[in-house]
Each structure stands twice: as C-alpha cells, then as structure tokens.
Amino acid sequence: MKHLTITIDGPAGSGKSTVAREVARTLGFTFLDTGALYRAAAVAIERAGSDVGDNEECGRVISHTRILLTGGSIEVDGTDVTEEIRSPRISELSSAIAVHPSVRSELVRIQRSFRGLSSLVAEGRDTGSVVFPDADIKIYLNASATERAMRRQKELLTKGTDLPLERVLNDMNRRDNRDSSRSASPLVIPEHAVVVDTTHLTFHEVVAKILSIVEEKSADK
Numbered sequence: 001m002k003h004l005t006i007t008i009d010g011p012a013g014s015g016k017s018t019v020a021r022e023v024a025r026t027l028g029f030t031f032l033d034t035g036a037l038y039r040a041a042a043v044a045i046e047r048a049g050s051d052v053g054d055n056e057e058c059g060r061v062i063s064h065t066r067i068l069l070t071g072g073s074i075e076v077d078g079t080d081v082t083e084e085i086r087s088p089r090i091s092e093l094s095s096a097i098a099v100h101p102s103v104r105s106e107l108v109r110i111q112r113s114f115r116g117l118s119s120l121v122a123e124g125r126d127t128g129s130v131v132f133p134d135a136d137i138k139i140y141l142n143a144s145a146t147e148r149a150m151r152r153q154k155e156l157l158t159k160g161t162d163l164p165l166e167r168v169l170n171d172m173n174r175r176d177n178r179d180s181s182r183s184a185s186p187l188v189i190p191e192h193a194v195v196v197d198t199t200h201l202t203f204h205e206v207v208a209k210i211l212s213i214v215e216e217k218s219a220d221k
C-alpha cells in the first residue's frame with residue numbers, strides 16, 4: 001500500500017501537537033513534530049550566542065548543528081533538550097528565529113527526510129503549505145484565542161510554570177502575529193485543507209473527527 005502523508009497545521013494552543021501524536025499512534029504512522037525542530041534550533045542558536053535577528057548567522061549555526069528527533073525525544077549535538085524546548089523562553093525564541101529563510105530551509109530538509117520511510121503525520125505551521133504541499137490529507141486546526149491561551153496555561157502549569165492568563169494570551173498573540181505575518185512560509189490555511197474548529201470539542205472528539213476525515217479521504221485515494 002502507498003504511504004500516506006497527513007499534515008496538521010494551526011496556531012499555538014490549537015491542540016495540534018497532542019492530537020497529531022494520538023492520530024499517529026492510533027494509525028501506526030510516524031509522528032513528526034516540526035515545532036520541536038524549530039525549538040531545538042532556538043536552543044542551538046541561543047547556546048552559540050548568535051544574533052537571533054541575523055538570518056545568515058542563524059542559518060550557519062543550524063547547518064553545523066546535529067538535531068536528532070526520535071520518538072518522543074529530541075537532541076541538539078548529543079544533548080537531550082526534550083524538556084528545555086517547552087519553556088516559555090524557547091517558545092518565544094523559536095518563533096523569532098523561524099522568520100529566517102536560512103533556518104527554515106535547513107529544517108525543511110530534515111522534515112522531508114521523514115517521508116517515504118512509512119506513513120506520516122506531520123504537524124506544524126507550514127507542513128501542508130510548504131513542506132509537503134502534495135500531502136494526501138491536510139487538516140487545519142483552530143480555536144478561539146482565549147480557549148487556546150487557557151489550554152497553554154494549563155499545559156505550562158503541569159510543567160510547574162504558573163502564569164496569569166493575560167500574560168499567556170499576550171505571549172500567544174505576539175507569537176501568532178509573527179508566525180502569520182512573516183514573509184517566509186507564514187502560517188496559512190493550506191489549499192485543500194479541512195478546517196476543524198476545536199474550541200468546543202474535547203481532545204477525544206478532535207481525534208475522532210480527524211480519524212473519520214482520514215478514513216473518508218483515504219477511501220477516495
């Protein structure tokens with residue numbers, strides 16, 4: 001059978017990471033968390049002490065860094081950064097360095113290398129529009145800004161970071177604006193994507209909805 005590629009894109013807090021992971025697990029597909037690659041790149045650039053506003057310098061650091069994404073963990077030059085990449089500091093920095101075309105081209109190369117080995121569920125901001133424009137099934141997840149901020153606040157709390165909702169909402173809006181307005185591969189609803197609004201849906205309802213879209217669409221293939 002032909003390998004399938006499913007892309008799940010959306011803004012911060014839309015639930016795409018947890019949902020995409022569960023969809024991949026249920027279908028037995030490889031899961032590709034592209035945001036984790038941008039986050040690991042941010043760690044590498046921060047460690048190198050580079051100017052985060054310099055496209056060429058950031059790209060050079062990434063071309064000399066070994067980023068290894070396997071299963072649920074990620075390494076930067078042999079150091080496990082799985083926990084570190086989820087901090088608010090790295091959330092902010094990853095969005096800042098993601099505007100650079102030189103960083104994006106290095107990371108897109110890594111992302112495309114995941115294809116062909118097995119069927120794939122890729123999640124991120126541009127997986128359906130730029131990384132895998134010919135994906136078999138494209139999903140775009142969204143939710144209201146307040147709902148997304150509440151989810152992010154809860155997630156941070158489970159990791160020991162307690163922030164007021166207003167601060168989480170402000171940080172998220174700033175990141176969303178930057179991710180959607182940058183000139184290199186901005187966050188967009190990819191052509192032919194099915195849009196799912198998750199504001200009033202539970203995690204299990206979103207997973208079930210995506211699985212039914214996959215079943216319906218793959219029957220047409």
Ligand code: DC
Pocket residue numbers: 012034035036038039091094095098123124125126127175179
């Ligand atoms: O999905 P996330 O919150 O882990 O992503 C962190 C940042 O990485 C996000 O603010 C923008 C960037 N990113 C991107 O530009 N393109 C992707 N495909 C995935 C993430």
